Amino acid sequence: MSEIELRNVGKSYGSVAVLNDVSLDMGDGEFVVLVGPSGCGKSTLLRMIAGLEDISAGEITIGGKVVNDMPAKERDIAMVFQSYALYPHMKVAENMSFALKLAGAPKAEIRKRVEEAAGILGLENLLDRLPRELSGGQRQRVAMGRAIVRDPRAFLFDEPLSNLDAKLRVKMRSEIKKLHQRLGKTTVYVTHDQTEAMTMADKIVVLNGGKVEQVGAPLTLYNDPANLFVAGFIGSPEINLIPATMGQGAAMTASGVALPLTNPLRPGTEIVYGIRPQHITLATDGVPGRISLVEPTGEDQELVVDMGGEDISVVVHGGRLLSAGQDVKLSIDIDKVLLFDRATGERIR
Known part of the structure; x- marks a missing residue:
């Protein structure tokens, strides 16, 4: 069963089309990576799934429900941003629990979820720190923890590792993949780094100029590219x-x-x-x-x-x-x- 479906989705800003006739199926529990060069429309597509951007054409469904006109807060998804987007005046525990407090969740339930997420991400000893007291990798874990405590139907990641150094990127890649395997939730991940796409994805969607060039498993795209663009984009060193x-x-x-x-x-x-x-x-x-x-x-x-x-x-x-x-x-x-x-x-x- 597809958890997230896009049917002939398009996005235009005035007369400028940035996404054209995109149709995708993202299965329950699948790790889908949207990859492509800067400006290809991958982050815009992710924001449309999240409800942060309106769609100009087509239909998006999440869990079988059409969400075209549904507000972001009602879509039951959680998003992790490139910039971490943590509240600087709130401690780690408060950052992670903020959305649950707004939703009126009981204090005992909030505490339980925060402790569980902290245990998964190795943040148990950091709950009383402010964001400025954390490293880049720790801040990204907090952002992920904030998403986990909501227990959403799907996770969306928008280039979450681009602010980290090369060594930490490799470590966080494996941590995100392990997290996905543990939670089993549908995950949509945006990156311009084809190495991230190859090592993390169950399915890769290659975007170029607002359209889908090819969709498939990492090794399928590597061994059987549909065209010159996919062949040149997937693989390191370049073909x-x-x-x-x-x-x-x-x-x-x-x-x-x-x-x-x-x-x-x-x-x-x-x-x-x-x-x-x-x-x-x-x-x-x-x-x-x-x-x-x-x-x-x-x-x-x-x-x-x-x-x-x-x-x-x-x-x-x-x-x-x-x-x-x-x-x-x-x-x-x-x-x-x-x-x-x-x-x-x-x-x-």
């Missing part, structure tokens, strides 16, 4: 996308480098040849290239290789440290090659 023209049995780059294929197309077809850096290895035989940049990342080395005037990325696992200027041969896993129509950007299958 290599090389303009080419079909020759006899191979794809030919502008400089005449032959790229291998399993199922060659009609000669003369203009394509974009996609291959992920992880699917290229160094070998004794293959496509010639010269290393122009080496970035050691621990066990791996990320290389930029000049392949006949085309810079491509390669990830090398283990082995000796390589250096710029080395000549190498590249072996491409032809079963992992993705082809796209150069004119439309759509996948050629």
Whole structure:
């Protein structure tokens, strides 16, 4: 059963359309991530689900009820914002319990819920502190605790980790995922970080220019992107996308480098040849290239290789440290090659 449904939803500001004909199903207990570049409409869509933005077209249902005209406070959802949005003069316990007090909940019930949420999030020893006495990660936990105590049908997260440093982001990612597994509530999470999307989501929605490019499980989008935009957005390091023209049995780059294929197309077809850096290895035989940049990342080395005037990325696992200027041969896993129509950007299958 879908907990949240969007049917042909649109949003316009005057003559400017920021979301166009968006239809999505978000299942009961599902962790759905809305991902895309800045300005693609993902935060606007989340705010429309929350009731903080009116919709211009279509229909939104939560728990089977149409909520188009329902005030935010009646939608039984809780939202965690990027800015934490804590009351600076209230202690942690007061911040977490404020919505329950406004709703007139009994004091004993409020205390019980706050203590339970604090236990889940490791805030038991911080309940008497003010927000200014907390670290960024602790403030984000308090914001999450404020949402948990309400026991809503769904949680909405609007880029909640963007104000944290890189190490803390990784830690908070896992904490949010564990929290979701523990509570089992439908969660809609907005981010521009595709790594967050890949590691956290049950289902990813890729947005671009106000429309949905593709919806699917993380590995589906990684291995089977529908078009150039999704292929380029999902995956790190970024996929290599090389303009080419079909020759006899191979794809030919502008400089005449032959790229291998399993199922060659009609000669003369203009394509974009996609291959992920992880699917290229160094070998004794293959496509010639010269290393122009080496970035050691621990066990791996990320290389930029000049392949006949085309810079491509390669990830090398283990082995000796390589250096710029080395000549190498590249072996491409032809079963992992993705082809796209150069004119439309759509996948050629």
